[in-house]
Amino acid sequence: MSTSVTCIAPVNIAIIKYWGKRDDDLILPINDSISVTLSTDHLRTKTTITAGPEIVKSVLRLNGVEESFDNPRIQRCLQEVRKKAKASGKCPNPAMLEWNIHVESENNFPTAAGLASSAAGYACFVYTLATLYGIESEELSGIARMGSGSACRSLHSGYVQWVRGELADGSDSLAVQLAPASAWPDMHVLILVVSDRKKATASTQGMATSVKTSDLLKHRASVCVPQRVELVQKAIAERDFDTFGRIAMKDSNQFHAICLDTFPPCFYMNDVSRSIIRMVDQINKLAGDGAPVKVAYSFDAGPNACLFLLEKDVAEVLAIVRHVYPCGNECTTEEYYKGIPNDESAIEAVPQTLLESFTVEEPNMLRYIIHTKVGDGPKRVD
Ligand SMILES: Nc1ncnc2c1ncn2[C@@H]1O[C@H](COP(=O)(O)OP(=O)(O)OP(=O)(O)O)[C@@H](O)[C@H]1O
Numbered sequence: 304m305s306t307s308v309t310c311i312a313p314v315n316i317a318i319i320k321y322w323g324k325r326d327d328d329l330i331l332p333i334n335d336s337i338s339v340t341l342s343t344d345h346l347r348t349k350t351t352i353t354a355g356p357e358i359v360k361s362v363l364r365l366n367g368v369e370e371s372f373d374n375p376r377i378q379r380c381l382q383e384v385r386k387k388a389k390a391s392g393k394c395p396n397p398a399m400l401e402w403n404i405h406v407e408s409e410n411n412f413p414t415a416a417g418l419a420s421s422a423a424g425y426a427c428f429v430y431t432l433a434t435l436y437g438i439e440s441e442e443l444s445g446i447a448r449m450g451s452g453s454a455c456r457s458l459h460s461g462y463v464q465w466v467r468g469e470l471a472d473g474s475d476s477l478a479v480q481l482a483p484a485s486a487w488p489d490m491h492v493l494i495l496v497v498s499d500r501k502k503a504t505a506s507t508q509g510m511a512t513s514v515k516t517s518d519l520l521k522h523r524a525s526v527c528v529p530q531r532v533e534l535v536q537k538a539i540a541e542r543d544f545d546t547f548g549r550i551a552m553k554d555s556n557q558f559h560a561i562c563l564d565t566f567p568p569c570f571y572m573n574d575v576s577r578s579i580i581r582m583v584d585q586i587n588k589l590a591g592d593g594a595p596v597k598v599a600y601s602f603d604a605g606p607n608a609c610l611f612l613l614e615k616d617v618a619e620v621l622a623i624v625r626h627v628y629p630c631g632n633e634c635t636t637e638e639y640y641k642g643i644p645n646d647e648s649a650i651e652a653v654p655q656t657l658l659e660s661f662t663v664e665e666p667n668m669l670r671y672i673i674h675t676k677v678g679d680g681p682k683r684v685d
């Protein structure tokens with residue numbers, strides 16, 4: 304008799320980026336990283352795993368297409384969850400640990416486009432499997448890490464740190480929650496989707512070349528990241544958006560500088576990404592040089608921008624984004640804006656004179672915008 308479990312897991316966006324491994328096999332990072340878990344109301348992976356004695360072959364389907372079940376990262380996570388389930392003695396039916404499984408996984412956002420699909424995907428795989436085997440309350444971040452480094456952070460809600468750890472076996476390289484989503488309720492996130500195409504250089508490959516060839520990466524890991532981690536921890540604890548935003552932008556820029564310092568270089572941002580950086584910079588200068596940051600950008604390994612801002616500034620920033628990046632004749636509002644419904648009257652109240660100080664780009668530069676907030680970790684939904 305087969306048994307089935309369905310769970311969802313969130314995407315996370317790093318404020319202090321993970322870029323570089325000290326152990327490729329165990330996926331151990333060269334530096335700590337800090338991320339924000341995004342709400343599963345708008346971006347999520349949904350995975351159903353069915354185990355049964357009658358299933359003759361294990362199968363993994365991602366967005367409806369069969370993928371190789373022999374993928375070493377999937378195999379590693381499967382073995383580790385089974386090992387933990389055996390050791391815990393909590394599995395309601397230990398025979399099921401030997402059964403083949405069918406995995407059906409779907410992302411409701413672009414896959415492999417620099418929006419952390421591997422993070423949500425592996426976190427969901429590990430959490431769903433653990434739920435099936437009755438061990439969802441055990442520490443799972445060390446297992447998700449072996450699927451994709453950034454996945455360990457998607458097992459927690461809110462603000463999360465992946466502590467790099469010191470041990471050679473990786474047992475202390477785990478994700479811990481710094482603060483729940485509720486600790487900073489007015490934090491909002493706008494994702495400007497520039498492209499939903501698969502990126503040219505996968506993160507795994509890009510960071511391996513960076514470790515081998517970039518001198519800047521060594522300086523970043525040993526000097527910059529330790530200082531930034533302390534500052535961001537404090538900024539989160541004190542809800543100091545100015546520090547949080549400035550470091551987010553500087554760390555994103557430094558990560559892309561490392562990509563350029565890699566040989567051969569990898570390019571993840573494009574002209575639209577750079578135009579978004581200029582727009583954010585102009586917004587932050589509206590209140591004068593040195594005024595607190597209103598909006599901050601962060602780019603993962605792709606051209607898509609993740610903007611962080613406080614609730615009080617959402618209408619103004621959305622009005623500017625809409626003005627600078629008009630959608631073309633064919634696009635409808637439903638296609639262009641996803642997520643939290645907009646407060647149209649507040650957006651329309653933003654003065655035209657302010658909007659006109661920004662240069663308007665060609666229509667259709669952005670595919671769409673997702674408005675979301677900080678959110679919860681994985682959960683069972685069936
Ligand atoms: N739902 C899922 N289940 C299992 N594996 C997934 C899932 N979604 C994505 N993946 C795996 O992750 C790979 C994409 O990872 P990659 O790091 O290249 O991109 P990304 O995670 O979207 O971007 P980044 O991590 O740089 O922000 C996919 O090719 C697939 O192997």
Ligand SMILES: C[C@@](O)(CCOP(=O)(O)OP(=O)(O)O)CC(=O)O
Pocket residue numbers: 316317319320321322330336419421422450451452453454506507508603604
């Ligand atoms: C730019 C990043 O998103 C890189 C994420 O890399 P992955 O976690 O996808 O890499 P692997 O561990 O090789 O699977 C930064 C971050 O999320 O910290």
